[in-house]
Amino acid sequence: MTFLFFIFAALTLIGGIGVVVNRNPVTSAFSMIVSFLGLAALFIQLNAYLVGVLQVLVYAGAIMVLFLFIIMLLDIPKAENKRFPVFTLGASVVVVVSFVTLVITVITKSGVGTAKLPAIEAQKGPGQSDVHQIGELLFSTYWFPVQIVAVLLLVSTVGVVVLSKRELK
Amino acid sequence: MAIVVKRPKLKWYEHLYLPALAKGLRVTMGHFFKLLSGKTKVTMQYPEEKWDANLPEYYRGAPALVTDEQQRERCVACQLCEFICPPRAITIKPEEIPSEDKWAKVEKRPKTFDINMIRCIYCGLCEEVCPEQAIYLRKDYAITGTSREEMIHDKEKLYEIGGVREGLVNKWNELK
């Protein structure tokens, strides 16, 4: 099944490149969706069904719809072929350099290709699917971070409501 | 002036919308099963079932020329129908009856008689105006064709539709 990995990895990368290269914002958004779908397929290949499906459900299915919606409603024109401001250019160079350094460090330090990760067995039967495992971990070991994230989401929701209702005062 | 429509005050179970759905489904499914059991009288299946037997006497179908009981044409090409026809569907080319003919006293007969059935509005004025009772509206209503030429009824076709009609006609009366 290695060739499937290569297909979906290529899909993910092509999508990612498409986001950057395309001048039309809608095409970019679509490339992003393709990239997400490829990523989800990669997760599923690793037997991480829940993560893969959530990738589609949350990112490709919900968040990108809102992205597209806003792009279309605002009717953002095609990016023009103008020169980038120095600040943007500098910032992007810094980001790219630091990311490449990070990747190189990870690759050289962790011994990718030689180190053997423990194989994940696809567990069958009730109570053993990855959904159960993730759920159990989230609500036992990691209950505090989950609560913090929930509060954070609540705060942002309330914030959005306050911001959007301001003129009604 | 704006009119405030008074909304009915709904009870709590009416707000649920589900009883209304059940009621509505009872009505529609009632109709559904009534039709399936054959209790509902539905529309007529046209090409198989026709209403022809029940057409009234005064039904106005396609206009056509009629002959008398001895297969003689009644039309004298007076062109009254051509003049009265509101959509000008009728075209008549009259022709003189040669003097050696037995019925030379009739003087005129139609050389051609065309009715354009695309134009005809089945008003029946031609039948009403005809002094010789030569043109009648028959009960044919399914006049179809695949070209405009086909929809123009010539004399032959008109006689074929019209057939024979008995009754008093003045022009064949030798005493008149």
Add this chain to the structure above:
Amino acid sequence: MDWYIILAATIKIVVFVFLVTLPLVAMSVWAERRVSAAIQDRVGPNRVGPAGLLQPVADGIKFLLKEDFTPNHVRKSFYWLAPALTMIPSLLTCAVIPFGSQLFGEKMVIADLDVGPLFVFAVASLTVYGIVLAGWASNSKYPFLGSVRSTSQMISYEISLGLSIVPLLMIYGELNLGRIVMEQAQNGWALLPLWGEGLSVKGWLLAIPLFISFIVFTTSMFAETNRLPFDLPECETELVAGYHTEYSSMKFALFFLGEYAAMIIGSGLAVTLFFGGWSLPFGWLTPESIDAEVPFWHGLIHIGVFFAKVILFIIFFIAVRWTLPRFRYDQLMKLGWVVFFELALANVILTALLLMWLK
């Protein structure tokens, strides 16, 4: 072994998706027309073939032979992509729905995933793109407004749709559709706990949240598939034909059939979750466990039972369409956000309390 799995999966995909579901889509269009005719005391299409059964074929030929017109002002590539994007996700969701127990020792489901309902929702949420793109790529105002309406409607109801089945998943403790059906076959359908362990105080108490979640689920399914009473995206007086105004011939037909395919998959999911899938009532012909051997003819009966239930549900869909007047758009949004969202959330809490109390 690998080849055997691939072959079995291919046969299942070809038979279930292409030889059963797609013709079912066509037949449901016919059924829609005949049932609506019967409801309105008419006859409906009865000319092509016996009782008009070949009408879908005639329609298909008509759609294929019509001029496939692409207006000048559209964004071509997206315009061509949009109809496919509405149809494909609808068919993809077939993958996880168990349409029978077993045949020749092979489970009658294309992909026996442990995240069945989530997979359905994830893939179904991609149908939105077809509509968004159709509206945007058409580059004219009515399709755009129609697609905005349709999209916001679908996004809003996706939430209550997802939340509505959480109680069910809590009660069965399971995300595998095959095992959910098995549980129902042995212990009573979710809405009809009349045999097995369902015939107890616990079973009947848990039927209350299940009934609420069924109502929310079915109504949200109507809204998701843009069916009446929620068919707001199409509106002759305001939006012409909504997002597919600029489409003609087979491209329009793909939108049209995509709606019906979504309806069939929705019915399949509702039947699987709430009406025991392929199982007969009262535990008749039910296998001992999920892995137990099932005789050949039992397997055939199970497949037949599943499709009979789906067809009954489709007829329910159709009957509702010809019964109810449509909602106004603000009423639709209010129903989705203010009523169903809260109802589904409260239902989750109610189920949790019941489960804690009954444990």
